[in-house]
Amino acid sequence: MRFLSISICIILFQYSFSQSIGGGLAGNIQTESIGVELRAIVPTKFFSVTPQIVYYPFFNTITELYAGIGIQVPFMHIKTANVYALGHASYDAWFNYDVSPMLNAKFHNFAGEIGLGIISDRCLNPFAEYRYNIVFREANIRVGILVDLSCNSGAGYHSGARNSVKCPHR
Amino acid sequence: MKTQKLITIIVSCSVALSFQNCSKDRIETNKKSYESMNAYFDSKKQEEQEFIIDTLGECPITGKLGTHICIQKSDLQFANGDSVYFPYILKLVELYSIKDMIYYQATNNTTDGYFSSKGEVRIRTFKNESELQLRSNKSIEVEIKDSTSNQDLSVYYQQNATPFMWNKSNELYSDTDYGYLSLVSLGWNSAGKQIANTNTAKITFSSETDNLETVEMFLYIHSGQSIVKINNHKEIQAPLGEEVTIICMAIDKQNQLYSFKTTKLISGNLAIDVSLTKISDEELTQILDNL
Numbered sequence: 001m002r003f004l005s006i007s008i009c010i011i012l013f014q015y016s017f018s019q020s021i022g023g024g025l026a027g028n029i030q031t032e033s034i035g036v037e038l039r040a041i042v043p044t045k046f047f048s049v050t051p052q053i054v055y056y057p058f059f060n061t062i063t064e065l066y067a068g069i070g071i072q073v074p075f076m077h078i079k080t081a082n083v084y085a086l087g088h089a090s091y092d093a094w095f096n097y098d099v100s101p102m103l104n105a106k107f108h109n110f111a112g113e114i115g116l117g118i119i120s121d122r123c124l125n126p127f128a129e130y131r132y133n134i135v136f137r138e139a140n141i142r143v144g145i146l147v148d149l150s151c152n153s154g155a156g157y158h159s160g161a162r163n164s165v166k167c168p169h170r
Numbered sequence: 171m172k173t174q175k176l177i178t179i180i181v182s183c184s185v186a187l188s189f190q191n192c193s194k195d196r197i198e199t200n201k202k203s204y205e206s207m208n209a210y211f212d213s214k215k216q217e218e219q220e221f222i223i224d225t226l227g228e229c230p231i232t233g234k235l236g237t238h239i240c241i242q243k244s245d246l247q248f249a250n251g252d253s254v255y256f257p258y259i260l261k262l263v264e265l266y267s268i269k270d271m272i273y274y275q276a277t278n279n280t281t282d283g284y285f286s287s288k289g290e291v292r293i294r295t296f297k298n299e300s301e302l303q304l305r306s307n308k309s310i311e312v313e314i315k316d317s318t319s320n321q322d323l324s325v326y327y328q329q330n331a332t333p334f335m336w337n338k339s340n341e342l343y344s345d346t347d348y349g350y351l352s353l354v355s356l357g358w359n360s361a362g363k364q365i366a367n368t369n370t371a372k373i374t375f376s377s378e379t380d381n382l383e384t385v386e387m388f389l390y391i392h393s394g395q396s397i398v399k400i401n402n403h404k405e406i407q408a409p410l411g412e413e414v415t416i417i418c419m420a421i422d423k424q425n426q427l428y429s430f431k432t433t434k435l436i437s438g439n440l441a442i443d444v445s446l447t448k449i450s451d452e453e454l455t456q457i458l459d460n461l
Binding site for chain 1: 178182184185191192193194195196197198199201378381
């Protein structure tokens with residue numbers, strides 16, 4: 001839980017810099033695990049920095065927590081959505097490593113992921129990602145929703161002008 | 171636009187390639203798994219001998235491996251206490267060799283370690299398919315054959331069936347010219363001597379190639395001629411200063427046998443990496459014969 005607390009603090013710290021914050025579900029195809037994630041998006045001129053934590057709870061075959069930072073590089077705009085390539089580096093606390101048949105399984109791990117995602121460009125932004133963990137060689141799917149904190153139209157989908165909004169996905 | 175297309179192609183190819191290269195290493199093992207050896211052991215184990223006891227019967231009955239048994243009809247009863255009339259059937263299993271104990275899966279494990287056995291026998295009696303009991307305070311006379319007998323031994327009785335476990339009793343098998351003689355109960359019993367387990371070292375087992383959960387693993391202690399099944403497939407305490415042989419055996423879906431054997435002098439804790447290799451039935455039998 002110490003790692004979870006630290007990760008949440010990082011996310012909260014990022015909150016003040018974030019344009020979007022939200023969460024969703026994570027599904028690891030190979031380990032057949034489902035987890036929950038929190039993430040923020042901090043835009044820069046050419047890409048977005050995305051601190052994220054993902055927790056795969058006890059009912060999964062693999063119980064673990066990832067905390068890391070990703071980079072999203074948009075390269076295509078389709079109507080109101082942006083398609084982006086992503087890279088992500090994270091620390092992985094693998095809680096039940098001791099029951100895994102994998103050789104040299106251990107609690108502390110570092111993971112790197114690459115992938116592809118799509119996100120809408122409104123005030124409430126659903127997103128979906130396909131990611132590949134190059135350390136464990138596992139594919140996972142992420143779906144969730146992000147709230148655009150810079151959107152000035154209140155709750156609900158973006159309905160009009162946005163003031164001083166950086167556009168990380170374009 | 172050109173750059174966008176290029177990135178799209180690269181990313182699409184990366185995604186497609188990543189699908190090809192996924193691994194379930196964290197939840198599935200690439201180690202070879204095996205089937206249960208029960209059917210193989212059953213096909214090789216000593217047959218249960220049957221003796222029809224009638225008015226012409228003489229004492230002792232002699233099993234094919236030499237066990238002598240004397241039993242009085244009047245000492246037997248049905249489960250409800252009724253008396254038994256001739257004829258009735260006596261069934262006998264004799265296990266004298268290490269190989270036979272392995273095949274019958276009646277190794278020398280006790281509730282608090284292991285013992286050295288000079289012979290294991292199972293005696294049961296039946297009348298019209300009903301298993302008979304001994305009347306209270308009655309016993310049967312059993313003499314286990316051993317031409318090298320030179321001291322009294324303890325009587326061990328079966329404690330658990332699965333896994334097979336013995337328990338030392340306060341009764342004795344007395345040293346005789348023929349072997350060991352005692353008055354025992356029906357069921358499994360053995361003449362043996364406990365092997366001290368106060369000064370031991372831990373042997374741990376692992377394998378990078380084989381899933382040991384379905385592998386039959388045994389520890390043979392040379393000086394005590396004791397065969398112990400490693401029921402947890404992971405570790406066992408072995409007596410310090412003793413020479414032991416670890417023997418592992420397995421069978422796959424195609425009935426191909428595999429084995430691993432190593433002999434060690436126990437001078438401290440030991441980690442053994444098990445790697446099973448193919449072996450023929452004849453070769454495996456030969457290994458067990460030589461224990």
